[in-house]
Amino acid sequence: MLTGKQKRFLRSKAHHLDPIxxxxxxxxxxxxxxxxxxxxxxxxxxxxxxxxxxxxxKDSVALALSKGAKAELVQIIGHTIVLYKQSKENKQIELPKPNK
Structure with missing residues (x-):
């Protein structure tokens, strides 16, 4: 489960991406x-x-995709969904540590 801080971080990273x-x-x-x-x-x-x-x-599509791919739903904005899943072999994104 992603924290709010981690979601903000991922949203900023996803801002420049194009839908694939x-x-x-x-x-x-x-x-x-x-x-x-x-x-x-x-x-x-x-x-x-x-x-x-x-x-x-869009909510049911986002839910189906995130559950099916076992990914975290970062954001639904307009008609665009942002998904994140930590890679097993090709880790590129270092998430901020959750505060305790």
């Missing part, structure tokens, strides 16, 4: 979840765009 996936009329499927998992392993932080013709609402 689009969810459209077909909605979320197993193939898309696998590709997103692979992309998260390579990049750790990705943006996903939800197209206007998507039948599902």
């Amino acid at each position: 996936f689009q969810v459209g009329k077909g909605g979320v499927n197993d193939n898309m979840i696998k590709q997103i998992s692979d992309a998260l392993e390579a990049r750790e932080l990705i943006k996903i765009s939800i197209l206007q013709n998507c039948d599902d609402d």
Whole structure:
């Protein structure tokens, strides 16, 4: 689970990224979840765009993608979802330590 400070940090990192996936009329499927998992392993932080013709609402799409890819939902802004998952082999992003 990410803290508010960590989410702020990740949002600032994601600001400059372009969406690399689009969810459209077909909605979320197993193939898309696998590709997103692979992309998260390579990049750790990705943006996903939800197209206007998507039948599902953005909250359910975000939930399905984050659960399916076992990733943290960082942000939903407009029709864009930001997901984060720490990479096993290719760790690039050092999160701020949570205050205790």
